[in-house]
Amino acid sequence: MTIQKDTCQTSTTEMSRLLEKQKEAYLTSPLPSKDERIDKLNKLNDALFEFKDRLIRAVSVDFSHRSESETLMLEIIPLLEGIAYNRKRIRKWMKPEKRHSPITLLPAKVEVYYQPVGVVGIVVPWNFPIFLGLSPLIGAISAGNKAMIKTSEFAPQTSAIIKQMLASVFHESEVTVIEGEVEVSRAFTSLPFDHLVFTGATNVGKQVMKSAAENLTPVTLELGGKSPAIIHNSFPIKEAASRLAFGKALNAGQVCVSPDYIMCPEGQEHELAKAFVDIFSTRYPNIRNNADYTAIISERQLARLNNIIKDAEEKGATIITINPADETFEGTRKMPMTLMLNVNDDMLVMQEEIFGPILPILTYTGIKDALNYISAKDRPLALYYFDWDKKRADEVMQSTHSGGACINDSMTHVMVDDIPFGGIGASGMGHYHGHEGFLNFSKAKGIVRKGRINTIDFIAPPWNNTMFRLLSKFQLWRLKR
Known part of the structure; x- marks a missing residue:
């Protein structure tokens, strides 16, 4: 059955409701476990196999003809490869990283934690309506986030199948699909996401970045250019x-x-x-x-x-x-x-x-x-x-x-x-795929952990104390070239 473009609009009110629902869901579980993330990736993997033929047919309808082999090779298989790659490495990526502590803070433990940013908005172009929607989703899920996906109005058949597929395995508080024309896309990019991914033309990317700036939303832009x-x-x-x-x-x-x-x-x-x-x-x-x-x-x-x-x-x-x-x-x-x-x-x-x-x-x-x-x-x-x-x-x-x-x-x-x-410059900013995707959709939080011994007491004001003078002289001597 053919889906008419103008029948699949999502109102601004509904988008705001879904975003609020996802933010609430994130707050109830701000750091999903490795197993929870892998479970979501497995669900997406299984759904892609189940809906594979329907997705391929839908893309071909949207293009009036799209090579089935190209859709399989350039969209479906790379997504499955991406899921497999991330799934094997999530435990390692999630592990806090040990970092160097300066002498003045010893004894202290310094680490970097990778925390989900929250809700990721994904704007999808028409040229690869499956891969360019679900590839960022894989990174967002791997990093522990929720996601809202705005599909392309120029690929309505594919959009309808993707919405059906994701709804079959995810609750709307986890992953949801937004459909609609240009005005819906504009409203979508104006929402206060915790991160926004846009793939498309450079001139539109500039407008998306302006909209995101109103909410101080960080962006990943994939814009193309003349390669x-x-x-x-x-x-x-x-x-x-x-x-x-x-x-x-x-x-x-x-x-x-x-x-x-x-x-x-x-x-x-x-x-x-x-x-x-x-x-x-x-x-x-x-x-x-x-x-x-x-x-x-x-x-x-x-x-x-x-x-x-x-x-x-x-x-x-x-x-x-x-x-x-x-x-x-x-x-x-x-x-x-x-x-x-x-x-x-x-x-x-x-x-x-x-x-x-x-x-x-x-x-x-x-x-x-x-x-x-x-x-x-x-x-x-x-x-x-x-x-x-x-x-x-x-x-x-x-x-x-x-x-x-x-x-x-x-x-x-x-x-x-x-x-x-x-990309870089006019061709975009930010990265995703693999480990860079995990990092892109994570907040790297630096943490200093102090124990029972507080060495600061030995150098605390008044600053003319002996320990401070000795330590400062030692530091200056050590750091001089």
Whole structure:
């Protein structure tokens, strides 16, 4: 049954009630045990298996067609991997950490406790409506928090299934789903959460941060941007094309870490374009009715992408449309992969995140020129560098800023639970996934524990006492370089 968008609105009053209920539930159990957290993760794990097929079908309906294999590989399996990873490590993460005590406080025990922040609000985008809602939830649960999830209004079928799935295993005082249009999202981000996670466009992220600031709510922002790929002139062009084509084709380029443009050695751009066309055509010999190739999420997004192509063509770019079966796409939201040569910064394609199957190829004469070009722009969410030389690759990693990176690959860093995922500058702030997710949704509380012996009595005022003078002289001598 199709769910109508306008039938699933949650009022501001209801959202406030749910938040208050979750805060009350948190106060009754401010530090859930390891077993309680693992039990919640197990429930989520089992629910994902039970609802897997329904979720995959729902995403495909929302996109008009989404490759089932992509949803399984990019959303369901990474969530199950994340649950398994966290579940094995929660005991270790929860354990108080011993820290160093200064001489003036001895004998004292110094520790850091990791305490749940309380209620975490999660705003979910449409491009990965399962993973980008439930991945932060895994971190929030692992850290012992409650959570409210605002699903995307552009993925109503998926939203309905996620709501049904979570309600089957969690009480609304633990985890709950909020549905609704843009005005509901605005009201949601204005609520006094203890932490707020937003994934989406940079301009919207700025508004979310302003709303959160009214409540002094800390935020994690995953915003995307123009993630570049750099190919060193020694790297095999066909190999680079193969690895980039795989990443760019996923979800038809509708990924926040999708390669947004390629920096190619001057003179090799046509070879790269030809190799990319050949590889893409082999993997996707047709597009219109190809079950492996995902459609564009909405008519609005499709029109935006077509406008980017039109703008570039009018301003002198060479457009290469990869359409192996020479199909037409009227009546569908399928869009062929499009390469662009001879692009410049005056074109829309180089001014905004593409978020679709369009890939400009730029050229450079020296690797420093490529790095200077990238460094002059906003810091991206991801950077991809292709070079077998480890020393050069390390230098590029050390001299550039990006949320994450891959060397000789694209996008696969997001699949690793043992490294943080997050942006920097215009591409976001904060981290989650794995241990960083646990830390992100925890308050690190420093604690000093004193015993029966109070050494402060020996140096307490009046300050001209002998012990204070001796101790201060010793400290100054010890700390002098």
